[in-house]
Amino acid sequence: MKVSIGADHAGVSHKQFIIEAIEKQGIEVTNYGTDSEDSVDYPDFAHPVCEDVSSGKADFGILICGTANGMTMTANKHKDIRCGLCWETEIAALTKQHNNANVIALPARFISVEDGWNITKAYMDAEYEGGRHQRRVDKIPC
Ligand code: RB5
Numbered sequence: 001m002k003v004s005i006g007a008d009h010a011g012v013s014h015k016q017f018i019i020e021a022i023e024k025q026g027i028e029v030t031n032y033g034t035d036s037e038d039s040v041d042y043p044d045f046a047h048p049v050c051e052d053v054s055s056g057k058a059d060f061g062i063l064i065c066g067t068a069n070g071m072t073m074t075a076n077k078h079k080d081i082r083c084g085l086c087w088e089t090e091i092a093a094l095t096k097q098h099n100n101a102n103v104i105a106l107p108a109r110f111i112s113v114e115d116g117w118n119i120t121k122a123y124m125d126a127e128y129e130g131g132r133h134q135r136r137v138d139k140i141p142c
Contacts, residue, residue, distance in 0.1 A: 006045030011064025089122035
């Protein structure tokens with residue numbers, strides 16, 4: 001299992017906490033930054049993560065910004081990316097189970113660093129259910 005992660009300046013602490021927690025599970029993480037609180041532009045970190053997921057270099061991606069809206073909007077411009085905005089664990093599980101999300105976006109200004117990991121774990125532990133959901137997922141591209 002390989003994971004790629006990126007954040008803007010709002011999500012640095014959340015990103016670091018998640019990286020350490022994921023690595024403890026023996027999962028390889030590619031960190032695209034940012035790694036300081038100097039102001040940056042979230043698309044610069046969303047695109048490389050999404051490219052890794054699209055190319056198969058990563059099994060899924062994690063994006064973090066203040067609201068998660070900018071990261072979600074950017075990620076979903078990528079043809080093969082389904083990015084769910086996840087602010088709590090049940091939503092995170094459901095975006096895997098129903099939407100087969102391959103990227104999650106976390107709103108750092110609205111969740112604790114611990115909840116950032118709990119939400120990520122809920123997504124990782126969930127399974128895509130397929131069936132009727134595949135019909136809907138197939139209709140997402142326009
Ligand atoms: C940065 O201040 C903020 O705009 C960004 O983190 C994010 O919330 C954008 O959607």
